[in-house]
Amino acid sequence: MGNTVNADAIDRSEEPGKEAGLEQHEIRTCAACGARFSATKENEFCPVCMLRNVLAGGVESGEFSSEDSVKPTQEDRAQRFEHYELVKGEDGTPVELGHGAMGVTYKAFDADLRCPVALKVISEKYLGDAPAQLRFLREARSAASVRHPNVASVFHLGKTGSSYFYAMEFVEGETLEKFIRRSRCLEVNIALEIVAQVTAGLAAVHKQKLVHRDIKPSNIMVSLEDGGAVSAKIIDLGLAKSLGEPGTQTAISIPGAFAGTPAYASPEQFAGLPIDIRSDLYSLGATLWEMLTGRVPFRGAPGEVMHQHQQRRYRWNNLRMFRNPWSCCSRRCCKRIPPGARRPLPNSNLCCAL
C-alpha cells in the first residue's frame, strides 16, 4: 500500500465541506463581478475574481489594487462631525452602515436632538478634488429635495475641517440585500409590498425630476414590524441625476462613464441612451426578480451582464411557480424600452397594477 493512495493520503482536516465550515458559510454576491459565492471566515474572497486576476496577470490588474478603494482612515473614525458623534461598536470602531464610491455612511448620534442618524462622510481621497466635492454636494441636495415616507430623508449638510458630510434619517432594519440572503426567497406578498413602497418612493423621486440610477437590494432598507408588516425605504441617492442633465446620457463606450450596478441596470442605461424613471423601474423589476427567485436575472462578468440585459431573453419560466399577475409585474418592469416603450410609470399603471 506504500505506493498507493491510502486513507492516510487523504487529509480530512482540509475537507472543504466539513461540518464546521458549513455552519459558518454565507452566500455573497461579489460587488465586482456579480458572481455568487460561498464565503467562510477563512475564505471570504470571491473565487471568480481570484481566478480572473490570474488571467489578468495579477498585481498589474486594476481591480486587484487596494490603494484606490474607499477606505476610511483613522482620522475619519475619530472625528466628531459638528453635533453628530459617531457611534462605536464593541470593538471601539465606528459602526459602518455602508460605503460607496464617494464615501462611507456611519451610524451617528445627534447630541442636540438625542436621536440616531446616518452620517455620510466624503472619502478622504476626494478632499482635494473639487469636482468630486461638487458631486457629493449635489448628491446631498438631490436627496434632500425628496420628502417621502419611502425615501430616507437628508436634513443636514455640513463641513468639519476639510471634510464634507451630510446627515440623514437613520432607518432601522436591514438592507433588502441582507434580507434576501437571509431568506433566500421572499414570500410573494412581502416582495410585492416592498415593490409597492419602493414604487411610491420612486414616484416622489420622479416628482423632483430625478432618476435614482442605482435601485438595487443594497439601496433599499427594509424592516419587519410586529404583525408581519414590512416597510421599505430607498436610501443612497448617490447616483441620482436630474432629468435632462447631460450626465444622464452616459455611454459605456467611455471608460468609466457607466454609472450604476450592472446586475440591475437597464438596457438604456448601458446603451448610453437618455434615461428617465422607467430605467429605475427596470432595476426595480430586476430587484423583484431577485426577491422572488433568490438570484439576480443575469450573472457573470460586468460585460457579460450588460450584454445579457440588452440582448438576452429573461427566463420567465423561472417565475412559473408564481401566479401570473405577480410574474407579470416583474415582466412589465423588465420590459426593454425602446422600442416597446410600455414599461409603466411609477405613479400610474404600476401602482394600479399592484
Add this chain to the structure above:
Amino acid sequence: MKDDQSSLAGGVNRFQTTRWSVVLASARSEAPGYREALADLCKVYWYPLYAFIRHRGSSPEDAQDLVQGFFLHLIEYKTLSRVDRSKGKFRSFLLASLQNYLSNENDRARCLKRGGKAEFVYIDLEKAEDRFELEPVEELTPEKIFDARWAIALLGEAMNRLSREYMAQGKESTFRALRAFLDPINTKRLPSHEEVAAQLGVSVGSLKTQIHRLRKQYTATVREEISRTVSDSADVDMETHALCQALIAAEGWVIP
C-alpha cells in the same frame, strides 16, 4: 525577494514531477515514482470526487470507500497507461474515469440483487410535478458542481502552499497579516498600511513591497497549480476560463 524566489524555486522539482503530463508519460513508461506523483495530485482533488459521489446519493461511508476504490482502480488497472491522447485535462480525465468506475460498480452491485437490471417503478406524475414545482429552479448538473469544487480545491491548495512557504521561512505572522490584501475586490475594509506596518515592525514602503510580492506569488502559485492539471501550459488560460464559468454557474453552492 531573493528568499521568496528561492522558496518558489524549491518547489519546482515537485511540480515538475507531479504535473499531469509528466504523470501520464511516467504511467505509460511505468517509470518508478509515478504512483506517488499521482497520489500527490489526487490528494488535492479528492474532495470534488467525494462530493460528486455524495451528490449521486451515496452515504458518506460509501462515498469514502468509492473514492479510495477509484484511486486504487486507477493504479491497479493501469488506467493511465491506456490513455491514448497525450493532450487533455486531468480534471476531465478524472471525472470521466470516475463516472465509468461508478457505472461499473453500480452494475456489479445491482447484479447481486435478484432481478438484475430490471426496474419496476411506479411514477406518480401528479405528485412528482407538485414536488417539482416546490423545488428551486436548478440548472446545475453534478458535472458543473464537480468543476466548481475543483476550482475551489485548486484555489485552496494555492493558498495553503503559499502559507506553507511563508511558514517555512518563519514568516507565518507576515502571511497572516498580509493575507487580507490578497482580496481582489476588497470585500471588507482593510486595515490601514500604517497599522499593519506597525504591527510587523516595518516601514509603510516596505509593507507595500511585501504586499505586491505576495500578490505576485499568489498569482504565480495559482497558475502553477493549474498548469499541473493540464497537459500543455498553453491551456492554462483556457482552463482558468473554464473554472471561472463553473464557479459562476455554481452560484455559491460550493463551500470553500
